[in-house]
Amino acid sequence: MQIDYERDISLIREWLAKEDYLPQDLGDMLLKKFIHSCYGSLEKTKQCIDKFCVGRTNTPELYTSRDPTASKLKTAFSITSVTTYEAGEDEILIHELDDPNLENFEFYDLVKTFAMQADYWLNNIPLFPRGHIVLIDAKHFYLKIVSRVNIFFFKQFLVYLLEAMPVRIKQIHVYNSPAYYDKLFSLVKPVLPQEICDMIKFHLEIEGLYAHVDKKYLPVELGGEAPSMKDQQKKWVKIITESRDMYLNDNLWKADMKKRAKSKGADTAMNGSFRSLSID
Structure with a gap:
């Protein structure tokens, strides 16, 4: 239609x-x-x-309190990448945590900066795809992360993303999955719709993505041909910082x-x- x-x-x-x-x-x-x-x-x-x-x-x-120049939010931005790529008729959404020892991991700050970048995407990326392909890098999702996360809040935030955000989720891939991924997944699986659970595929290595997503659409960090997601992250954060007044509006x-x-x-x-x- x-x-x-x-x-x-x-x-x-x-x-x-x-x-x-x-x-x-x-x-x-x-x-x-x-x-x-x-x-x-x-x-x-x-x-x-x-x-x-x-x-x-x-x-x-x-x-609230979303000043992108605040030191704790600058730190959160520095250890994550939230990026998007056009993939034919679809749009790829990637989330990566780059904090090997979880030294700078602060749960609410990370979720807040993710939400700020989501606002940037909603307001500035003029793509209206057939569907969304979500990619999540789990290489730094250690078991000790569980004690640093408010699981109940995170579950509800996932529900909010699924019910209230303007997305058409078609695929979800978690790559660099640890051997204990089933234990981590069991913490959030009960609140996810069955159709979402059925979409989620876990891959022990990045190469597992290639059977589902053409490499030409993936950033160079994932062995693909598309521009660097690190560079895109820096660009987004720069624009968000320049748009500080928007984010100060509670x-x-x-x-x-x-x-x-x-x-x-x-x-x-x-x-x-x-x-x-x-x-x-």
Whole structure:
């Protein structure tokens, strides 16, 4: 089905104007990504936008105090790579942790910088792919990382990513997987939809990716022909730093829960909400 994005964006804006608890600062590219990810269903798009905005409000741990020049966030940016690549009709999303001894690993800072880079991707990368291929480097996912992570928070954040972010996940590959990957996976598997669990493939080495993703679409660090993901990471962080004012806005793309309570009645809870989280 051909999607009329101009018409649908206009209809979504009309809906947003009537829902005064929702923000009005969602740009056209962001709205187009929501419409695209929901295959043109305006009802699903509305639900996804609602979860996206409510989730940001209910997660102050990630969506406040986001100064990219803060030393702890600069450190978090320096030990991760969050990058994307066009792959034919698809888009590859890569996450890599580069902290061999976990010396600089701070869970909330890392998740916060990931969310900041996700905002950059939503607002600046004009790709509307057939599907998304997620690649995760697990080479530094040691068992000791479990004690450094709030597992309950991480589970809920995964649910938020799946339910509220404008993505069409088609494949998930975890490479450089340790021998005990099944133990790590068992910590989050219960909260993942079965269709997502069925997509996840573990590879002991990078070479396992090549049967699923053409090397020409992979960055040079993964033995491919595409530009360096390290260089892309540096470019993204530079632009994010230059866009500091945007990230200092603690109300960016957030729902006003007081107004939502009035418009939706007493029950303001929703699946994927972080409202009831107990943060360590």
